[in-house]
Amino acid sequence: MSQPDSHSELTRLMDAGIADGVFPGAALLVRARGETAHLSFHGRRSLQPLLGPVDASTCFDLASLTKVLATTPMVLLSIQDDRLGLDEPVHRRLEGFLGQGRESITVRMLLDHSSGLAAWRPYYETVRSTDDGAGLATLQGRESVRRMVAAETPEASPGSRALYSDLNFILLDWILERINGRPIDELFEEWLARPLSLGSLFFVDLTAPATAAQAREGRAFAATERCPWRGRTLIGEVHDDNAYAMGGVGGQAGLFGTVQDVARVADAWLASFLGSGDFFASHLVKEFWQKSAVTGSTRALGFDTPSPHASQAGGGFGPRTVGHLGFTGTSLWIDPDRELIVVLLTNRVHPTRGNEAIRQFRPVLHDRVAALWR
Numbered sequence: 001m002s003q004p005d006s007h008s009e010l011t012r013l014m015d016a017g018i019a020d021g022v023f024p025g026a027a028l029l030v031r032a033r034g035e036t037a038h039l040s041f042h043g044r045r046s047l048q049p050l051l052g053p054v055d056a057s058t059c060f061d062l063a064s065l066t067k068v069l070a071t072t073p074m075v076l077l078s079i080q081d082d083r084l085g086l087d088e089p090v091h092r093r094l095e096g097f098l099g100q101g102r103e104s105i106t107v108r109m110l111l112d113h114s115s116g117l118a119a120w121r122p123y124y125e126t127v128r129s130t131d132d133g134a135g136l137a138t139l140q141g142r143e144s145v146r147r148m149v150a151a152e153t154p155e156a157s158p159g160s161r162a163l164y165s166d167l168n169f170i171l172l173d174w175i176l177e178r179i180n181g182r183p184i185d186e187l188f189e190e191w192l193a194r195p196l197s198l199g200s201l202f203f204v205d206l207t208a209p210a211t212a213a214q215a216r217e218g219r220a221f222a223a224t225e226r227c228p229w230r231g232r233t234l235i236g237e238v239h240d241d242n243a244y245a246m247g248g249v250g251g252q253a254g255l256f257g258t259v260q261d262v263a264r265v266a267d268a269w270l271a272s273f274l275g276s277g278d279f280f281a282s283h284l285v286k287e288f289w290q291k292s293a294v295t296g297s298t299r300a301l302g303f304d305t306p307s308p309h310a311s312q313a314g315g316g317f318g319p320r321t322v323g324h325l326g327f328t329g330t331s332l333w334i335d336p337d338r339e340l341i342v343v344l345l346t347n348r349v350h351p352t353r354g355n356e357a358i359r360q361f362r363p364v365l366h367d368r369v370a371a372l373w374r
Contacts, residue, residue: 023346027259046223063326072302110168116154124245162297173251201257206248316370
């Protein structure tokens with residue numbers, strides 16, 4: 001279902017991104033009305049050290065796409081199975097999450113980022129400073145981060161503002177583990193990876209070296225940053241600092257995968273929304289994709305929607321479009337009116353997170369895709 005010359009046009013645009021230093025490696029996939037309309041691979045997996053070209057098997061650190069590919073769908077499935085309620089207070093699942101307004105925070109507020117909690121905290125620094133960093137990438141580190149999040153005082157009255165916050169999804173990760181009795185990497189494997197045949201979408205649990213080695217075995221990873229405090233280029237090791245302190249598995253980040261498997265999850269979301277698939281309950285997907293009523297918010301439940309001005313999605317997608325960005329240079333947008341899915345995976349943080357050229361590149365790319373598939 002590719003448009004005339006669309007493949008070569010998008011390929012040229014992506015190759016220009018490589019030549020201009022926007023990212024060292026990338027994969028782009030466009031699906032239109034259930035068919036792959038464009039799929040291309042560009043650049044190298046790593047420049048330092050020099051590794052081979054990006055191809056269909058390249059696994060990218062998906063960063064915050066974890067929120068819409070793992071955490072949000074597992075919250076929805078928990079609601080679908082009556083294990084959890086959207087509007088129930090968080091303290092019902094996390095005892096002691098009370099005081100300073102915490103008792104008013106609901107699951108819905110965590111999903112649409114209206115909890116009032118801070119956007120981010122460098123919890124890894126506290127974990128790192130304890131016992132000479134012995135708690136890093138351990139179960140001990142995970143529990144330490146969770147305790148620090150649970151102790152946060154909301155900066156605004158819950159429900160009064162929208163502020164994108166990793167803290168919300170660290171709490172959702174904890175809730176999922178509490179109500180299901182297992183960590184989210186195990187739940188992800190059972191609830192999503194196996195039923196959707198996601199052979200290359202996975203977490204790397206750094207708390208268990210043998211498990212981490214098994215997850216990495218036979219896989220080719222796109223490198224991320226030359227981490228200044230870990231002292232190495234990160235390859236198959238989560239880039240997100242707090243997720244690393246939590247052992248590599250978090251509700252906010254930690255998922256790795258290929259562009260095709262990201263698209264498979266997007267397909268399940270879109271088909272359920274349209275009623276042509278039933279992996280997720282259609283009425284719940286429609287509720288999750290509805291823009292928040294919080295004043296000034298662009299957020300839906302788990303997902304974002306294009307901003308009215310200077311959106312990373314560009315300006316050409318339809319009014320019901322949802323998606324998300326990842327700090328490492330990843331993004332996913334779904335336009336249900338055109339039945340259009342756009343997955344862009346890059347490692348723009350390699351070798352340094354200081355490279356922000358993708359901010360100018362992404363809207364141009366998405367506007368081109370929107371123009372090609374009207």
